[in-house]
Amino acid sequence: xxxxxxxxxGVALFGFVLQTAMGGINRKIVARVQKxxxxxxxxxxxxxxxxxxxxxxxxxxxxDFGVIMALGGIIATAMFMPVTANIIAFEGYDxxxxxxxxxxxxxxxxxxxxxxxxxxxxxxxxxRALTTMLAYEVPFMIVVMTIIKLTGGTSSVSEIAAFQQIAxxxxxxxxxxxxxxxxxxxxxxxxxxxxxxTYIAPAEIASGPMxxxxxxxxxxxxxxxxxxxxxxxxxxxxxFLGGAATLGVYLLKYxxxxxxxxxxxxxxxxFKIDQVVVFFYxxxxxxxxxxxxxxxxxxxxx
Amino acid sequence: xxxxxxxxxxxxxxxxxxWEIGNYFRRNSLWMLMYCTGCCxxxxxxxxxxxxxxxxxxxxxxxxxxxxxxxxxTGYLSxxxxxxxxxxxxxxxxxxxxxxxxxxxxNGGIYHDSHAVINKLDQYIPVDVYVAGCMPNTEAVMNGxxxxxxxxxxxTARGWLDYKERNDWYKKNQLDSLGEVLVHDxxxx
Numbered sequence: 001x002x003x004x005x006x007x008x009x010g011v012a013l014f015g016f017v018l019q020t021a022m023g024g025i026n027r028k029i030v031a032r033v034q035k036x037x038x039x040x041x042x043x044x045x046x047x048x049x050x051x052x053x054x055x056x057x058x059x060x061x062x063x064d065f066g067v068i069m070a071l072g073g074i075i076a077t078a079m080f081m082p083v084t085a086n087i088i089a090f091e092g093y094d095x096x097x098x099x100x101x102x103x104x105x106x107x108x109x110x111x112x113x114x115x116x117x118x119x120x121x122x123x124x125x126x127x128r129a130l131t132t133m134l135a136y137e138v139p140f141m142i143v144v145m146t147i148i149k150l151t152g153g154t155s156s157v158s159e160i161a162a163f164q165q166i167a168x169x170x171x172x173x174x175x176x177x178x179x180x181x182x183x184x185x186x187x188x189x190x191x192x193x194x195x196x197x198t199y200i201a202p203a204e205i206a207s208g209p210m211x212x213x214x215x216x217x218x219x220x221x222x223x224x225x226x227x228x229x230x231x232x233x234x235x236x237x238x239x240f241l242g243g244a245a246t247l248g249v250y251l252l253k254y255x256x257x258x259x260x261x262x263x264x265x266x267x268x269x270x271f272k273i274d275q276v277v278v279f280f281y282x283x284x285x286x287x288x289x290x291x292x293x294x295x296x297x298x299x300x301x302x
Numbered sequence: 303x304x305x306x307x308x309x310x311x312x313x314x315x316x317x318x319x320x321w322e323i324g325n326y327f328r329r330n331s332l333w334m335l336m337y338c339t340g341c342c343x344x345x346x347x348x349x350x351x352x353x354x355x356x357x358x359x360x361x362x363x364x365x366x367x368x369x370x371x372x373x374x375x376t377g378y379l380s381x382x383x384x385x386x387x388x389x390x391x392x393x394x395x396x397x398x399x400x401x402x403x404x405x406x407x408x409n410g411g412i413y414h415d416s417h418a419v420i421n422k423l424d425q426y427i428p429v430d431v432y433v434a435g436c437m438p439n440t441e442a443v444m445n446g447x448x449x450x451x452x453x454x455x456x457x458t459a460r461g462w463l464d465y466k467e468r469n470d471w472y473k474k475n476q477l478d479s480l481g482e483v484l485v486h487d488x489x490x491x
Contacts, residue, residue: 202363202364
């Protein structure tokens with residue numbers, strides 16, 4: 001049991017280091033797209049350690065406690081995440097619904113803390129974040145339910161990954177092409193990438209939920225954000241890209257997915273919040289339902 | 303023979319070491335808050351975009367005072383905006399630095415005889431680096447930022463400590479010019 005917990009904490013730490021390095025590399029790639037040189041690849045580490053070295057003010061104990069709850073909730077979620085087929089902390093507990101429920105703990109902690117600061121822009125940001133969550137989760141869940149039905153009723157993330165590695169089965173992004181597109185769009189919504197960046201919106205609502213954070217609390221939120229991105233991209237890799245047999249394959253898939261999303265994001269402008277909701281409830285939902293019908297009732301799976 | 307016995311450092315030496323390590327992170331990741339009051343603000347877009355690319359120094363724009371490290375005062379300050387500037391400066395989390403742009407923040411510039419504009423910024427808030435010129439070149443702006451990074455390395459960017467030590471003097475100057483620092487509008491009630 002102790003070993004499992006240590007492995008789980010190691011997975012969370014691995015996710016933090018991996019995603020922070022990937023974030024720095026991607027800042028450099030986006031800078032090259034814009035004909036700039038870009039920061040050092042370890043710039044995100046410098047940013048986070050700088051935030052921890054600063055002094056910060058508190059806005060009451062809800063404000064501080066919510067940050068700790070958010071970080072703790074996200075670390076607890078990351079502990080269940082399988083990295084490869086062998087590196088997994090709690091065998092048999094890597095259920096998809098565990099991730100869905102535990103991710104909400106971190107999100108609610110952040111929402112509570114941001115509301116505790118008393119800033120109206122923070123409340124607007126939290127409201128927008130929860131509305132975006134409501135929008136992308138419906139089509140995403142329909143696609144994942146389809147996958148769970150196709151794999152014979154198992155919702156274990158590592159078993160779904162193993163199912164795709166059996167000879168004769170394609171990765172689900174190929175087997176369910178419409179569902180794959182929906183999943184990519186939903187993933188961009190989850191990560192808050194450009195067309196769906198509505199709840200951060202620095203020029204409009206002054207970075208939304210983060211508006212009153214500075215110094216150490218902001219540093220903890222940055223760590224939380226990096227681990228959240230790690231969880232969401234890993235879920236996509238395991239559910240749609242066939243998981244990873246070795247660590248090298250995992251790193252390659254992670255880099256490709258995250259870079260592709262950043263490149264898509266770097267050429268888009270920002271939606272308004274009502275456009276986000278209408279968009280997700282129009283095309284991705286339609287595509288997800290169509291995919292579910294043709295995969296489950298007609299049996300057309302590539 | 304020289305003793306090889308481990309001599310423990312005093313608490314002051316340990317704090318100094320930690321502060322130097324922190325200085326490395328602070329000078330390589332300066333997040334700016336742009337208080338764009340005057341025309342010098344037009345020098346910031348070329349400094350940020352592909353011509354000069356300040357992100358390679360680790361600098362970037364931030365949305366709110368709480369998140370920022372450097373306050374950029376780009377141009378003249380009327381009495382009305384000075385009140386907001388003092389509010390903004392006091393909200394920033396320490397350590398914090400100030401860069402004054404253009405001759406308006408140094409001695410008033412072309413507004414030196416205006417009744418509504420302050421002349422010397424460093425009487426009201428401590429300024430670490432001035433970028434002179436009307437308006438300064440973008441090269442001068444970038445040079446000012448690298449100067450600030452060097453000052454943080456040499457521990458001479460002590461404006462925020464000065465604001466604490468001589469707070470009475472700054473407050474007196476603020477009150478003499480403004481009458482009262484409190485802002486009365488719908489955002490500050």
